[in-house]
Amino acid sequence: MTRLPHPSAFRQNALLWFFAAALLVTMLLSLCIGAYPVSFSHVASAALGSLWPGSSPFPGVSDKEHIVVILVRLPRILLATLAGAGLGLAGASLQGMMRNPLVGPDLIGITSGASFGGVLAILFGLAPTAIVGCAFGGGLLALVLASGLARLSKSADVLPLILSGVIVSAFFSALVGLAKYLADPETKLPGIVYWLMGSFAGADGQKIWMLAVPTVIGGAILIGLRWRLNLLSLGDLDAASLGAPVARLRWTLIGIVSFIVAAQVSVSGGVGWVGLVVPHFARMLVGPDHRRLLPASALIGGFYLLAMDDLARSITRQELPIGLLTALVGTPVFALMFWKTQTKGWARE
Amino acid sequence: MNSTPSSVPTVAFERLGFAYHPGRPVFQNYSACARPGQILAVLGQNGRGKTTLLKLLLGVLKPTEGHIATTGRIAFVPQLFQVSFDYSVLDMVLMGCAQRVGLFGQPTRADEAAALEALARFGLAEMADVPFHELSGGQRQMTIFARALVSQANILLLDEPAAALDLKNQGVILEWIFRLARHDGMTVLFTTHQPSQALAVADHALLMNSASECRFGPASEVLTEANLQALYGVPLKRLRFEHEGKPRETFAPILL
Numbered sequence: 001m002t003r004l005p006h007p008s009a010f011r012q013n014a015l016l017w018f019f020a021a022a023l024l025v026t027m028l029l030s031l032c033i034g035a036y037p038v039s040f041s042h043v044a045s046a047a048l049g050s051l052w053p054g055s056s057p058f059p060g061v062s063d064k065e066h067i068v069v070i071l072v073r074l075p076r077i078l079l080a081t082l083a084g085a086g087l088g089l090a091g092a093s094l095q096g097m098m099r100n101p102l103v104g105p106d107l108i109g110i111t112s113g114a115s116f117g118g119v120l121a122i123l124f125g126l127a128p129t130a131i132v133g134c135a136f137g138g139g140l141l142a143l144v145l146a147s148g149l150a151r152l153s154k155s156a157d158v159l160p161l162i163l164s165g166v167i168v169s170a171f172f173s174a175l176v177g178l179a180k181y182l183a184d185p186e187t188k189l190p191g192i193v194y195w196l197m198g199s200f201a202g203a204d205g206q207k208i209w210m211l212a213v214p215t216v217i218g219g220a221i222l223i224g225l226r227w228r229l230n231l232l233s234l235g236d237l238d239a240a241s242l243g244a245p246v247a248r249l250r251w252t253l254i255g256i257v258s259f260i261v262a263a264q265v266s267v268s269g270g271v272g273w274v275g276l277v278v279p280h281f282a283r284m285l286v287g288p289d290h291r292r293l294l295p296a297s298a299l300i301g302g303f304y305l306l307a308m309d310d311l312a313r314s315i316t317r318q319e320l321p322i323g324l325l326t327a328l329v330g331t332p333v334f335a336l337m338f339w340k341t342q343t344k345g346w347a348r349e
Numbered sequence: 350m351n352s353t354p355s356s357v358p359t360v361a362f363e364r365l366g367f368a369y370h371p372g373r374p375v376f377q378n379y380s381a382c383a384r385p386g387q388i389l390a391v392l393g394q395n396g397r398g399k400t401t402l403l404k405l406l407l408g409v410l411k412p413t414e415g416h417i418a419t420t421g422r423i424a425f426v427p428q429l430f431q432v433s434f435d436y437s438v439l440d441m442v443l444m445g446c447a448q449r450v451g452l453f454g455q456p457t458r459a460d461e462a463a464a465l466e467a468l469a470r471f472g473l474a475e476m477a478d479v480p481f482h483e484l485s486g487g488q489r490q491m492t493i494f495a496r497a498l499v500s501q502a503n504i505l506l507l508d509e510p511a512a513a514l515d516l517k518n519q520g521v522i523l524e525w526i527f528r529l530a531r532h533d534g535m536t537v538l539f540t541t542h543q544p545s546q547a548l549a550v551a552d553h554a555l556l557m558n559s560a561s562e563c564r565f566g567p568a569s570e571v572l573t574e575a576n577l578q579a580l581y582g583v584p585l586k587r588l589r590f591e592h593e594g595k596p597r598e599t600f601a602p603i604l605l
Contacts, residue, residue, distance in 0.1 A: 099433040224453035231447055233434055240409050241425030242447040242500065288434035291455060 012286045019299035023081070026303055026310075030077045031069055033310050035317075038065050046070055075203035079211060080309040080322075081302040083200070083268055084278070086215035086260040088301020089222050089294060091275025092282065096229040096290050097253050098161065101283065102337060104276030105139075105261045108161060109168035111272060113142020114258075114265040115196060116172040119179045122192050128266075132210055136262035142168050143258055198269025198323040200309050207267040214263035218256040222294060225253065229290040271305070271323050273330020278304055280337060358382035359420045359504055359536040360389070360406065366414035367398070367405055374560050375401050377414060381555045381565040385503065388530045388537040390547035390568065392580060393557030399540040402557075403506050406538070419504060422448070424497030426507040430489045432481055438492050439477040442468055445499030460499070467495035471525070487518030494525055498533075505529060507539035511546060523550050544585065544600040548572050556580050572600070 031043045038046075045061045046069040091104045105111055117138025121131040149164035176196070183189040231244045232253075240246050264271065281304075282296040305322075308329070312320045366377030375398040383389040393399050404410045406417060407425055424445070432441070442464040443456045450456055456464075468474045471491040476484065484492065490510060497505055510526065511519040527550045529535045541547055547554050547568055554571040556564040558580055564571055577585045577600065584603045589596065 096434075101433070227450065227455045228452065230436065230440065231444055234432060234444065237404065237407070237409060238425060238427060241407050241423060241506075242444055243422075244447055283434075288436055289440055 012292050015286055016292065016295055016299065019296060019303065023299050023303045023306075026306055027077055027081060030306055030310050031073050033314050034068070034073060035313075036064075036068050038069055043069050047074075050074075075205065075208055076200045076309070077306060078208050079203040079268065080200045080306045082208070082211045082215050083264045083271065084274060084305025084308075085298040085302040086211070086219060086264050087271070087274040087305065088278040088282070088297035088299075089219050090257040090260045091277075091301075092279035092290070092293055092297035093222050093229060093253055093257055094275070095279050096233045096293075097250055099233050099235060100161070101280060102276075102334075103161060103165075104273065105257065106169075106270065106272040107276060108165035109142035109146040109172065110139040110258055110261045111265060111270045112169040112172040112176070113145075114139035114262040115270050116175045116179070117141075117262070118195065118266050119176050119192050122195060123179050123183055123188055125188075128206065128210065132214070132263055132266045135266040136259050138172070139262040139265070140255065140258040142172055143254055145171075147254075196269055197321050198271050199319070200268050200322060201313075201319065211263050211267045214259045218260045219298060221256055222253070223298070225249070226290045226294040229253075229294070233290070269323065271326055273326045273334070274301060274305055277326075277330045277333045280333065356384065357420070358384050358418070360538060361419075362406070362412075362415060362417045364415035365402075365405065365412055365417060367401060367410060368413050374413070376557065376560050376563070378561055379415070379555075379557070379563045381553070381563075383536045383538060383553060385534045385536050386530050387552045388526065388539070388550050390551035390554045391538065391540040391557065392542070392544060392547060392554060392577075393540075394581065397557045398560075399557065400508055403508055403538075403540065406506055421503035422501060423504040423506060424500050424502035426490065426493045426497065426505065426510055428508045428510075428512055430481075430493055435480045435482055437478050438468065438473065438481055438484065439464055441481050441492055442496045442499055445496035448500060464495070464499050467498040468492070470498070471495055485518070486514045487521055490514070490518075490522050491525065494529065497529075497535075503535055505535050505537045505539075507537070509540050509542065512542065519546070526550055544572055544577050548587075548598055548600060569598075 028043070028047075031047065032038060032040050042061050042065050046066050049061065049066070050070045087105065094103050094105060094108070095101050114135040115138070117134035117136065118131050120138070121134035126134065146161065146164040146168040149167065150161040153160035180189060180192055183192055228244060228249055231239045231242055232246065232249060234242075236246050261275070278301040279293065279297045282293055282300050285300075286292040286296045305326070308325050309322055312322045312325050361382035363380045364377075365379045366374055368374040368377075379402070381389065391399055391402060401410065403425070405412055406419065407423060439461070443460060445464070445467075446456045446460045449460070465474055465477060468477055471494060473488060473491060473495065476488065481489065481492065494505075505526075507526070511522050514522060523546060526537055526539065530537045530550075539551075551568040553566065554564075554568040556571060556576060558564060564576060572587070574585055574587050581602070586601045586603065588599050588601055590599075591597065
């Protein structure tokens with residue numbers, strides 16, 4: 001019995017290429033957006049000029065334009081895209097392994113745990129790379145606490161997990177408050193507050209590396225395991241009966257997700273709701289199969305956070321905090337999903 | 350394709366005991382076995398530990414005493430299959446390939462062809478691209494049967510396979526259980542609350558009477574009025590009748 005891949009598979013693979021192209025175009029266009037006007041042709045010239053240094057800046061591109069495009073905007077665009085892609089992947093993986101489309105890294109406490117870890121590192125004056133490590137530890141701790149607490153209820157429902165996330169988030173927020181209270185208001189507090197607000201404004205080469213390494217490595221593993229996520233999403237007993245090493249697989253995924261989210265938090269502060277909303281959009285477009293959902297979530301996540309950051313730095317004269325925008329979009333989407341699950345039941349049973 | 354049960358059991362447990370909390374065994378001293386092509390029905394009241402027994406056989410739980418011996422691959426069919434995400438029927442069946450597909454791998458074209466062939470056996474090939482949620486309860490069970498075939502399992506564990514189905518689909522599913530045992534040579538173990546289902550298809554029955562007492566033997570010998578009344582605390586009548594020229598038997602509980 002032979003069979004061609006069914007038309008919907010073709011369509012969905014085409015969709016993935018379309019998302020990739022749309023992301024590239026958005027990245028290029030984003031280079032043109034900002035307070036200092038630079039025309040598209042000059043942006044293209046500057047970009048090409050920096051790709052092939054021998055060819056020198058093309059005629060007509062001023063040094064100032066070159067600095068704005070290559071040293072200010074490009075790192076920021078890369079940072080926002082990487083962060084969005086990482087959060088999209090993290091969210092889709094979490095939702096798959098926890099069998100629920102209503103969970104996200106911030107909702108179940110990873111973000112606030114990572115924030116606390118990062119704040120602690122700043123408080124003790126640790127190096128920027130140590131901030132990633134501490135944020136990772138905090139995020140992982142929060143995730144373990146939240147899933148452990150949820151397991152006490154002995155039900156596979158999402159409600160215990162979300163409530164546990166709320167509890168854990170509140171706990172770590174209180175710890176962050178305590179750290180702020182204890183921090184030296186002259187030397188440490190401004191750094192902590194600025195870091196917590198979250199922004200891609202201070203993007204530079206070091207931050208890109210700090211985010212790119214965990215996101216690219218972790219993301220590659222997540223995408224490699226994407227068919228295994230289908231198995232995990234069936235439930236423990238069923239996945240185990242099919243021969244999946246459930247516990248080992250889940251802990252591997254949890255570790256990777258925490259690592260990616262912690263890296264994002266450490267370079268750009270807590271950007272909420274992306275990991276929840278993006279996989280939801282992706283699922284609407286390419287379906288629930290994680291083989292396509294994970295790449296789609298990465299691409300859409302990059303696109304989404306980049307677009308949000310473009311809005312954040314261009315919508316008003318003064319820059320808006322990115323976390324504010326993502327929450328303004330994220331909460332209504334979450335409300336919509338909540339309404340959908342209440343009226344229909346996610347599993348339609 | 351094996352139609353004559355061979356003498357070596359593919360599923361056997363001896364003096365099996367399990368306790369979630371030390372000192373409070375769910376059951377102990379349970380022994381039973383089943384050979385290729387045989388069907389074993391497990392009966393017991395709610396909370397007696399039927400699902401726990403299946404989890405032990407699946408290896409999800411470890412026995413606190415006794416031992417389990419299984420030969421080959423086990424496929425599990427849960428009571429009512431619900432998925433959190435709207436996978437297609439084909440995607441569900443493909444998950445049976447998990448053992449063959451590497452950690453970072455994905456099912457191949459050949460796997461897909463095997464999955465479609467398995468679906469075709471259950472008359473579901475046309476449904477391959479339909480969301481699993483849109484199937485009826487009976488069709489879902491058969492999809493999971495197809496997945497078991499794809500996984501090349503030789504042991505089938507079913508948790509109340511017909512409990513959530515209407516009468517017609519109960520018949521369809523029981524017939525498939527019978528065929529998978531006799532035609533495909535699978536060793537089938539299923540839990541049920543219906544002694545009549547056990548009597549209809551099972552070769553052997555295991556009655557889980559209490560934590561320390563079970564009864565195992567040929568279905569027609571173990572499934573007696575007295576044994577079942579002791580098991581359920583409800584009187585039952587074993588009725589003999591003729592249908593299309595063949596002698597039949599069933600159980601009727603006397604509920605009022």
